[in-house]
Amino acid sequence: MDTPDPQAVCSPITSAAIFIVATLNAEAEAAEKVRDWCADIAGLTRSVGKRVPSGNLSCVCGFSSSAWDRLFGSPRPASLHDFREFGVEGRRAVSTPGDLLLHIRADQMDLCFELATQLMSALDGAVTVTDEVQGFRYFDMRSIIGFVDGTENPVGRKAEHFTLVGDEDQTFSGGSYVLVQKYLHNMKAWNELPVEAQERVIGRTKLSDIELDDSVKPSNSHSALTTITKDGEEVKILRDNMPFGRPGAGEFGTYFIGYARSPEPLEQMLENMFVGKPPGNYDRLLDFSTAVTGSLFFVPSADLLEELAER
Structure with a gap:
């Protein structure tokens, strides 16, 4: 059998992105329209992208567990389920409504728009759109909190190995699972920390982006708990996080988006961060960052996405 072409999951990180999460309306006509x-x-992406061929425009579309059942029925991706919440009150990976995800990226925001x-x-x-975020590249791939993001992303064939479903679920090979969360940061409290303290929270040096030696890196640092x-x-995931914000409103955030061939490593990271490893030894970054959304989706291969119109 020919290997299905994936959607643009492994496309290079760009300068701009738009993330849209929406719920499916109740009318029967709504499901037919989405199918x-x-x-x-794919055709709309080609048409817009042709205007600026060097703009690296791409689009990834994913569906939640309940949306898949309503839109396409059986068969369904083997590991697709509702987003699982982790943590305790005041430090929780929350689940929020979302049936459909669009991850649009390019080197120009006008193409995304x-x-x-x-x-x-x-x-x-x-x-009905429940969340929409316009993200941007911040200097040399840094997050709003000033540290380089995505340093440990797999590349090339390794990226495909860690993100694309294979023989373990042949009907959906070439697909991917994607988890998204919107984090808001308390920048006032964060910036009051000395740089050395920030580095212990993240587990990497701030300027040079070098991982701290295990002998000095705290076990509750972000990098320790997300490995x-x-x-x-x-087991790696592919992150395509983007900063976003409204300085006039005092809003500063990170849109986390992680792709993997199974939800398991994504959910293990969240459990380590929000519950702790061992329990109670939670990610210190969560003292300054709050997750306000959370959803899990399956991204069918590009070939299957077009076939789903006939389901």
Whole structure:
């Protein structure tokens, strides 16, 4: 069998992105409209991207567990389920409504904006947007809190290995699971920390982006708790996080988006961060960052996405 072409999961990180999460409206016509729309996504992306061929425009579309059942029925991705909450009151990875995810990225925001406009226009009346974030590249790939983000991302064939479903679920090979969260940061409290203290929270040096030696890196640092191993091997995810914010409103945030071939490593990271490893030894970054959204989606291969229009 030919390997299905994936969606643009492993595309390079760009200078701009738009993240849209929406819920499916109740009317039967809404589901039919979304199914028909699945066959149009690739064409709309090509049409807009052709205006600036060097702009690296791409779009990834994913569906939640309940949306998959309503839109497409069986068969369904083997590991797709509702977002699982982790943590305790005041420090919790919350679950929020979301049936459909659009991850649009390019090296120019106007390309992202135009494609988002075209895609959402085609869905008029079928979905209700619950969250929309415009992200931007911040200096040399840094997050709003000043540290480089995504340093340990896998690249090339390793990126495909860690993000794309394979023989473990052949019907959905070439697909991917994606988890998204919107974090808001208390920048006043964060900036009051000395740089050395910030580095202990993250587990890396701030200027040079070098990982702290295990002899000095705290066990509750962000990098320590988000490094996942299974059977003695590190299991990676692909992050395409983007800063966002409204300085006039005092809003500063990070849109976390992580792709993997299974939800397992994504959820293990959240458990380590919000519950702790061991329990109580939680990610110190959460003293300054609050998750305000959370959803899990399955991204079908590009080939399957077009076929789903006929389900």
